[in-house]
Amino acid sequence: MVSGGAGAVPLMLTSERLADLPPTLFFHARAKLAQALEKRHFKLLTAFADHARGQGWRVEVLDGAAGQHEVAAAYPQHLHVFMEDRPFYARNLFHCVPSYLRGYWFFDQIGTRNNSLARLALFDAEAVPRRKAERFLAKLEAEFVGQNRSKFEQMPRGAEAIAPGCLAFFAQDFKPPKHHAHYLTVPQMIEAAIAAKGRRALYIKPHPNQSFDELEILSRYHAPEAGVHVVTASIHDLLAACDCALTLSSAVGFEAFLHRKPVVLGGQVDFWQNAITLTEPAQMAGAIATAMARDWPYAGFLHWYLQQMCLEDKPEDLPRLLARLHQRGYALGDAAGRGYF
Numbered sequence: 001m002v003s004g005g006a007g008a009v010p011l012m013l014t015s016e017r018l019a020d021l022p023p024t025l026f027f028h029a030r031a032k033l034a035q036a037l038e039k040r041h042f043k044l045l046t047a048f049a050d051h052a053r054g055q056g057w058r059v060e061v062l063d064g065a066a067g068q069h070e071v072a073a074a075y076p077q078h079l080h081v082f083m084e085d086r087p088f089y090a091r092n093l094f095h096c097v098p099s100y101l102r103g104y105w106f107f108d109q110i111g112t113r114n115n116s117l118a119r120l121a122l123f124d125a126e127a128v129p130r131r132k133a134e135r136f137l138a139k140l141e142a143e144f145v146g147q148n149r150s151k152f153e154q155m156p157r158g159a160e161a162i163a164p165g166c167l168a169f170f171a172q173d174f175k176p177p178k179h180h181a182h183y184l185t186v187p188q189m190i191e192a193a194i195a196a197k198g199r200r201a202l203y204i205k206p207h208p209n210q211s212f213d214e215l216e217i218l219s220r221y222h223a224p225e226a227g228v229h230v231v232t233a234s235i236h237d238l239l240a241a242c243d244c245a246l247t248l249s250s251a252v253g254f255e256a257f258l259h260r261k262p263v264v265l266g267g268q269v270d271f272w273q274n275a276i277t278l279t280e281p282a283q284m285a286g287a288i289a290t291a292m293a294r295d296w297p298y299a300g301f302l303h304w305y306l307q308q309m310c311l312e313d314k315p316e317d318l319p320r321l322l323a324r325l326h327q328r329g330y331a332l333g334d335a336a337g338r339g340y341f
Contacts, residue, residue, distance in 0.1 A: 013068050018075040023332075024058040025049065028068060029083040034061050044105060045081070045096070047315040051322070052079075055332055069093065079330065085179050087111030091328055100254040100271075101144060102151070104310040107321055109328075114180035114249060118309040119270035125297035125304075133299035137258070140302060145236050145258050151251055152208040154234040162233055166201040167288070168242040169193050170235065170252040173207065174214050182248050182267035183279045186214075189266045190221055192278075193246055194228060196285035201227045203238055207250070244288050257298045262291035274301040 013026075027037055027045070038061060040046040049059045057079075062068070064084055072080040073090030081096050082088070088095075089110045097112045098105055106112040148154050174186050184192070193202055206218050222230040231238075235252055236259070239245060245256040249267035253275060256263045263275035264287045276291040278284060311317045318335075325333025326341050334341075 012065055013062065013071050015071055015074065018071065018078060021078065022058060023056075024060060024078045025052040025332075026072070026078060026080045027059075027061045027083065028064045028072075028080060029061060030064045033083050034063070037061050042313060043315055044311060044313045044317055044321065047318045048321055051318060051335070052332060057332060079325070079332070081107075085112050085115070087115035087179060092330075094324070098313075099306070099310045100151070100251040101140065101306065102149065103313050104306050105313055107311050107324060109324070111179070114177075114268050114270055116270045116309070118305060119268070119272070121273075121309065123273040123301060123304055125300040128297075128300035128303050130300065133297075133303040136303045136307070137299040140258055144255070145240075148234055148236055150235055150255060154236065155232055157234050157237055160231050160233040160237065162203060162231070162237050162241040163201045164241045166203055166238075166242050167193055167197050168203045168205065168238040168245050170238075170245070170247040170250045171204060171206050171210065171214075171218055172248050172250050173209070173211075174217070177249070177267070180249065180268040183277070184248065184266040184281055186248065187217070188281045189246065189248060189278075189284075190218075192281035192284035194221070194226075196288055197227065199227075200243065201229065203233070203242070204228070204230045205233065205235065205238060206230065244291055246288075257296075257302055260296075260298045262294065262296060264288055264291050271301070271305060274298070 029037055036042060037045060053059055069082065069088040073093060076092045078092060080093050082093060083096055085097065087110055095108045095112045096106055106116050108116045110117055143149065148157050169190060171186055176182060190204060204218060204221055206215055218230055221228055235255060239256050239259040239261055242261060245253060245261050245263045247253045247265060249265060249269045253263045253265055253269065254271050257274060265272065265275050265277045274296055276287045278287040311321055322333040322335050
């Protein structure tokens with residue numbers, strides 16, 4: 001994908017270099033993503049790079065080092081795709097990472113995930129065709145629930161017994177996130193859930209990347225006699241069984257929609273429109289009751305979010321990506337040569 005060969009790729013941008021270059025499409029990516037780009041594994045981004053090259057643009061993949069957004073923004077003759085989560089707005093910058101379900105991507109003007117434009121958008125369930133949305137959800141259910149698929153490898157279905165009618169809490173890193181807000185800490189949310197669970201069982205699932213110290217803290221909550229269990233079960237077993245899913249800002253909150261389960265969040269996400277967001281631990285019981293009482297439009301929301309706010313990783317979605325460039329005034333995005341949109 002890289003013009004001039006991988007050996008010629010600089011590690012950092014400089015103002016001097018950007019000022020002298022002809023129009024160039026830069027992908028800023030960490031090593032693993034950069035290698036996948038070089039090997040043309042990402043179908044949509046490969047189609048984008050090929051299109052740019054066909055229009056006479058150079059294409060380069062750069063090391064995703066911090067601090068390059070500002071210098072990149074100063075030279076709007078170039079386009080930059082940042083494949084990481086730091087939000088930043090400039091005319092010539094886009095943000096692109098995989099979305100919550102494999103095969104769907106952010107390609108966003110201001111950020112990804114918790115900071116994407118979806119966070120600012122208003123969702124109108126009535127505007128989504130119901131039958132089309134239900135067919136779409138059925139497809140997702142077969143692909144992800146039926147195949148026990150998630151962002152991380154899961155335990156086999158049925159590996160642990162999960163009591164139906166439970167609450168399920170999905171843990172995350174204990175440290176404050178770098179690019180979005182958590183309104184509660186992990187211990188606060190667990191303790192609020194224990195206080196609010198009533199006769200329900202509460203299952204706590206650690207994150208696959210949890211540190212040893214964090215796992216030790218989570219293990220202290222394991223008290224089967226009190227109905228609190230720390231488990232490694234598949235998220236799909238937990239979501240299938242629970243009355244309500246609880247998390248700070250994990251992608252599991254989004255995956256819960258595949259199971260048509262209500263969600264209580266404790267942090268900033270971009271799918272808050274289809275969930276309850278808790279800001280005060282003492283109000284957990286009310287948040288759970290409110291989430292469970294509402295008739296959520298799961299199918300409509302998933303269709304709106306994935307089909308309108310995200311792009312699919314397939315060459316056929318290139319016109320939608322190019323339209324986003326065209327709306328920023330780049331002729332590279334005007335594939336039809338119409339000169340207007």
